[in-house]
Amino acid sequence: MNPSPTARPDVPFLDVRAQHAELAAELDAAALRVLHSDRLVLGPEVKAFEAAWAAQVGARHAVGVASGLDALTLALRAVGVRPGDEVVVPAHTFVATWLSVVHAGALPVPVDVDGETGAWPVPAVAAALTPRTTAIVPVHLYGHPVDLEPLLELAQRHGLAVVDDAAQAHGARRAGRPVGARGHASAWSFYPGKNLGAVGDAGAVTTSDAAVADRLRSLRNYGSTEKYRHDEIGWNSRLDELQAALLGVKLGRLDEWNARRRRVAARYGDALADLPDLQLPGAAAGTDPAWHLYVVRSPRRDALRAHLARAGVQTVVHYPVPPHRQPAFAGTPAAAADLPGADRLSAEVLSLPLGPHLPRPDQDRVIDALREFYL
Ligand SMILES: *Cc1c(COP(=O)(O)O)cnc(C)c1O
Numbered sequence: 001m002n003p004s005p006t007a008r009p010d011v012p013f014l015d016v017r018a019q020h021a022e023l024a025a026e027l028d029a030a031a032l033r034v035l036h037s038d039r040l041v042l043g044p045e046v047k048a049f050e051a052a053w054a055a056q057v058g059a060r061h062a063v064g065v066a067s068g069l070d071a072l073t074l075a076l077r078a079v080g081v082r083p084g085d086e087v088v089v090p091a092h093t094f095v096a097t098w099l100s101v102v103h104a105g106a107l108p109v110p111v112d113v114d115g116e117t118g119a120w121p122v123p124a125v126a127a128a129l130t131p132r133t134t135a136i137v138p139v140h141l142y143g144h145p146v147d148l149e150p151l152l153e154l155a156q157r158h159g160l161a162v163v164d165d166a167a168q169a170h171g172a173r174r175a176g177r178p179v180g181a182r183g184h185a186s187a188w189s190f191y192p193g194k195n196l197g198a199v200g201d202a203g204a205v206t207t208s209d210a211a212v213a214d215r216l217r218s219l220r221n222y223g224s225t226e227k228y229r230h231d232e233i234g235w236n237s238r239l240d241e242l243q244a245a246l247l248g249v250k251l252g253r254l255d256e257w258n259a260r261r262r263r264v265a266a267r268y269g270d271a272l273a274d275l276p277d278l279q280l281p282g283a284a285a286g287t288d289p290a291w292h293l294y295v296v297r298s299p300r301r302d303a304l305r306a307h308l309a310r311a312g313v314q315t316v317v318h319y320p321v322p323p324h325r326q327p328a329f330a331g332t333p334a335a336a337a338d339l340p341g342a343d344r345l346s347a348e349v350l351s352l353p354l355g356p357h358l359p360r361p362d363q364d365r366v367i368d369a370l371r372e373f374y375l
Pocket of ligand 1: 068093165167168191
């Protein structure tokens with residue numbers, strides 16, 4: 001909001017239009033190619049993007065679907081989650097992680113995050129397993145890759161599946177390997193605000209298990225792989241040709257745009273390190289986060305956010321109300337759970353502007369406004 005015509009415009013939280021301006025000619029050509037073709041759903045553009053995305057993450061298969069929520073839901077069903085099962089999820093995440101479990105017919109069993117570090121403790125995950133548990137859904141939240149190895153080991157001991165929620169982790173790496181090829185299936189969102197975003201809703205599942213990929217291709221298309229033969233109760237959750245074509249163009253910039261995000265994050269880290277009671281995000285050893293979000297923590301979060309808004313700096317809280325406190329989950333077992341780590345994070349987290357097109361003067365304005373609050 002600009003108080004007067006002479007005031008500077010706000011520092012935007014994320015500038016998606018600048019992404020499209022950078023690629024305008026290529027995006028226009030891709031869109032027109034689809035518009036003038038006779039294949040609009042599950043055609044050659046989808047096939048090409050699926051192959052490119054699988055190669056990008058180092059998985060054998062990628063299956064395009066309609067959204068990140070559908071990617072999670074269908075991935076859970078494809079790895080064998082059945083109605084009545086329990087699925088372990090983090091208490092601090094976007095609500096879609098939990099919703100997917102419900103849409104798969106199962107019960108989300110939340111495990112709290114560490115209120116200090118935000119980490120998801122594997123012993124607590126192990127303690128939450130019951131004979132009804134069939135899957136674990138770690139989330140690479142904010143683009144920080146979770147260490148899947150101890151979870152995979154736990155899953156193997158108990159005959160469970162690991163479906164990782166990679167909706168914020170496009171291009172993130174751990175021990176040099178991209179996120180998306182280690183779990184039994186990895187779920188991606190290409191919502192416009194993600195590091196790789198479509199021009200509308202889109203999603204995908206990556207997996208190196210051919211049976212899981214086949215099952216996904218059926219589930220997304222009415223439970224059918226042969227026209228008018230329906231082997232199971234499926235969904236209509238297909239990726240369309242237009243989104244696939246545009247995603248293919250934007251994929252060519254993902255690594256460079258992530259490198260730009262990393263540089264902004266490093267700048268914030270250097271410029272804000274000395275501020276009292278402001279906790280900055282860091283890359284864990286051996287990880288190369290996607291820097292989807294730059295999330296600071298402060299016990300005075302709301303006052304800080306108001307100060308930044310007055311200085312023309314847009315911020316977002318990811319997320320102000322944890323899933324277990326959402327009306328949608330009222331009356332479920334999870335609503336009664338004691339999850340102090342998630343409660344604390346929801347009160348303290350604040351996401352600063354971050355994106356590949358955040359100009360340096362805007363970065364300076366963010367830094368100056370923050371320093372002004374503390375000094
Ligand atoms: C965005 C997101 C989703 C859901 O993706 P949609 O494409 O919006 O359905 C799921 N999990 C996390 C962590 C997300 O950030």
